Amino acid sequence: MEESARGRIATRLPSPADPAAVLGGGLKRLFIRLPLHIVLIGLAIIWSIPTIALLVSSFRTPQDIASNGWWNAFRLPLNFTTANYENVLQQHGMGRAFINSLIISVPATLLVILIAALAAYAFSWMRFPGRNALFLVMVGMLVVPLQMTLIPVLRLYVRLTPNVDMPILGGNLFGVSSFAGIWLAHTAYGLPLAVYLLRNFFGSLPKDLIESAYLDGASDLGVFFRIVLPLSVPALGALAIFQFLWVWNDLLVALTLLGDPRLYPMTVNITTLVSSFGSNYQVLTAAAFVSMVVPLIIFFALQRYFVQGLLAGAVKG
DSSP, X not given: OHHHHHHHHHHHSOOOOOHHHHHHHHHHXXXXXXXXXXXXXXXXXXXXXXXXXXXXXXXXOXXXXXXXXXXXXXXXXXXXXXXXXXXXXXXSOHHXXXXXXXXXXXXXXXXXXXXXXXXXXXHHHOOOXXXXXXXXXXXXXXXXXXXXXXXXHHHHHHHHOOOOOOTTTSSSSXXXXXXXXXXXXXXXXXXXXXXXXXXXXXXXXXXXXXXXXXXXXXXXXXXXIIIIHHHTHHHHHHHHHHHHHHHHTOOHXXXXXXXXXXXXXXXXXXXXXXXXXXXXXXXXXXXXXXXXXXXHXXXXXXXXXXHHHHTTTTSOO
């Protein structure tokens, strides 16, 4: 009796997979995907060559840079130096410019995320007259060239801003030569895209979940902070990457709105390192790589949210 029961149980259990068949299937999938992997690895290497060349050149002497290509740096005897970085950070004021870039980029990114998240929540889940028309106007701001707005914004700052001395913020409170002034400018320029991305993501959240929170007596702010924001971390992370990189690499807005050279970010200082005759090239490579460090850290820290944020609202269930 026990043997027959064991036999029936054994017939019901799935037979173990053949190791040879599993190995053959894995090898078959590997050979099918091998060309794609080779192409992707090759593209990644080609895409990385300028960055590698920049990094290697930043550790070379001016004589070596002028005499041969960067790939010759790996020939024996090796002749690498950190003098370029010391020259950039100490003599050319790049250390202060690095701090200025952080002071400009971090608040401008946080302000955009906060304001855009509140506006996107209102456009997604709150009912008020003219909601769709106002959203279309906001999206329409994406097609306005930034260069067309610089002169009106600059004149507005000069006309309406009192000359209040604020040493911490740099110059007057919200005007030219002011950190606070450029925060407002970058926030205004970044809001249209930020609201558009977050509104699409917020609109794709489960409607039943939001309505259940309202039925339980939650307020709009309670739903926003306790439900919407925790579920929207991928979109917020992608937006943080976009906004931070845009502000960090900005040259035109900073050069227009910051009249005090002591407040210049790295992008403005880098443009002054190389003369019209192309001298001090080795200093430029070191300064450029210093300016790349923080964006790379931000991207790799938030990269798992990047693709999810790019697809925000693409599929709505």
